[in-house]
Amino acid sequence: MWSPAVVFAVLVTICCNVSASVESSLRLNYRPVIGILAQENIVGDPHAQGSSYIAASYVKFLEAAGARVVPIRINRTNEEYVKLFHSINGLLLPGGDVDLQKSQYSRLAKLFYDLAIKANDALDYFPIWGTCQGFQQLTVLTSNRNLLTLTATRAVALPLIFTPAAQNSRMLKTFPKDLLQSLSVENITSNFHSWSLSLQNFSRNVKLKRFYKVLSTNTDGKKEFISTMEAYRYPFYAVQWHPEKSPFEWIDKPGMVHTPSSIRASFHTASFFVSEAMKSQHSFSSASEEEKALIYNYSPVFTGLSGIFMQNYYFD
Numbered sequence: 001m002w003s004p005a006v007v008f009a010v011l012v013t014i015c016c017n018v019s020a021s022v023e024s025s026l027r028l029n030y031r032p033v034i035g036i037l038a039q040e041n042i043v044g045d046p047h048a049q050g051s052s053y054i055a056a057s058y059v060k061f062l063e064a065a066g067a068r069v070v071p072i073r074i075n076r077t078n079e080e081y082v083k084l085f086h087s088i089n090g091l092l093l094p095g096g097d098v099d100l101q102k103s104q105y106s107r108l109a110k111l112f113y114d115l116a117i118k119a120n121d122a123l124d125y126f127p128i129w130g131t132c133q134g135f136q137q138l139t140v141l142t143s144n145r146n147l148l149t150l151t152a153t154r155a156v157a158l159p160l161i162f163t164p165a166a167q168n169s170r171m172l173k174t175f176p177k178d179l180l181q182s183l184s185v186e187n188i189t190s191n192f193h194s195w196s197l198s199l200q201n202f203s204r205n206v207k208l209k210r211f212y213k214v215l216s217t218n219t220d221g222k223k224e225f226i227s228t229m230e231a232y233r234y235p236f237y238a239v240q241w242h243p244e245k246s247p248f249e250w251i252d253k254p255g256m257v258h259t260p261s262s263i264r265a266s267f268h269t270a271s272f273f274v275s276e277a278m279k280s281q282h283s284f285s286s287a288s289e290e291e292k293a294l295i296y297n298y299s300p301v302f303t304g305l306s307g308i309f310m311q312n313y314y315f316d
Contacts, residue, residue: 032089032277033290034062035072037112037134038315039096039105047303049314051075052104056300056311058094058131061244065270067277069295072112073315074104081108085115087284087293090127090277093134095192095242100133100140100148109134113141120234127235127276132193135229135238139197143207148195152220155255157187157262158241160216160227169215171230171237174272179264188262189227189241190255191218196225196240212238235276243269249310 036059038052045053052074059069070088072081091112098105112128119126130138140146160183166172172180182188199217202208216228218240227240242249246262284290300311 027281028278029089029281029283030278032067032274032280033070033087033284033294034067034090034092034274034277035070035084035088035112036062036092036094036295037072037105037108038074038313039094039098040074040103041314042097042308045303045307045312047301047307047312047314049301050316052315053312054295054315055094055096055244055309056313057244057248057309058092059295059300059313060248061266061270062092062274064247064267065274067274070293071295071298071313071315072108074108078111081111082115084293085112085119085126086282087289089280089282090129090273091116092273093128093130093137095132095134097133100137100146105133106137106140109137110141113138116236117234124281125235125279126282127237127273127280129273130236130238131244132240132242135240136193136195136197138236138238139202139208142211143205145205147197147201147205147208149198149201149223149225150194151196151198151223151225153191153193153196153218153225155253156191156220157255157257158189158191158218158227159183159185159187160189160241161218162216163214165213166215166228169213169230170235171228171269171272172215174275175265175268179261179268182261183265186259186261188246188257188259188265189218189239189243190245190257190262191227191241192245192255193240196220196223199224199226202226212236235279237273237276239269251305251307251310 041048218227243266
């Protein structure tokens with residue numbers, strides 16, 4: 001039988017090891033840097049400079065929640081992208097209007113998606129967020145098919161129809177209960193898309209069903225489509241609606257909402273994703289490399305009150 005002194009020493013060792021393990025698992029990066037994927041310029045954009053753009057509202061969306069942004073420009077080498085992946089703490093796939101299978105946007109989304117899968121499988125935490133087109137791109141990457149269908153959702157604000165799975169969602173459990181109530185009864189999620197992933201098409205595809213948990217749906221009056229989802233095993237999240245528009249886009253169109261609850265929804269959405277990025281331990285090789293990569297090196301261009309976005313960043 002062990003002496004009291006030996007038992008005490010063993011207990012101290014166990015407690016120290018547990019404490020160290022917990023401390024390690026809770027170690028957060030309070031200087032997260034998130035990459036936003038650029039895409040080919042909008043056809044007919046009179047303000048276009050260079051070959052690609054990022055809408056400034058996505059940058060502000062992340063910055064407002066405590067992250068810094070790095071633009072992921074198109075037409076770079078794969079080696080540059082791999083290096084950048086290991087430098088940033090998350091990826092945002094923004095909305096837009098490019099081909100989900102043939103564009104540079106789609107090619108780079110797949111490259112980063114594959115890197116993120118490999119990293120997370122190796123316990124190297126790396127989150128991905130998809131908004132609108134980004135949501136759609138993730139469904140194509142996971143299923144290897146374009147399963148989208150046309151819906152009458154071009155410019156409309158809708159309440160979310162939460163599924164039972166929403167109660168145990170990593171994302172939505174961080175939202176205040178009164179905000180979830182607002183999201184479920186008020187028209188505060190902005191929809192600006194012609195294509196959607198119908199619940200029917202999702203349910204028929206084994207790859208999507210196994211990969212994603214559906215958190216909310218919506219309907220255009222005829223078709224029910226998925227509006228919010230998160231992956232089961234990976235820190236991948238996607239919304240078909242636009243949380244970045246309420247605080248940062250002021251185009252006078254149906255579907256644009258600027259109510260206090262819509263702005264709160266934007267903040268809590270961004271705050272959640274930034275908190276996920278804080279779990280990533282990726283970093284730049286030096287402070288100077290980080291400084292050169294940040295969005296602060298570029299100036300947004302005001303595109304006017306009648307454009308699709310209020311401000312855009314343009315890149316060569």
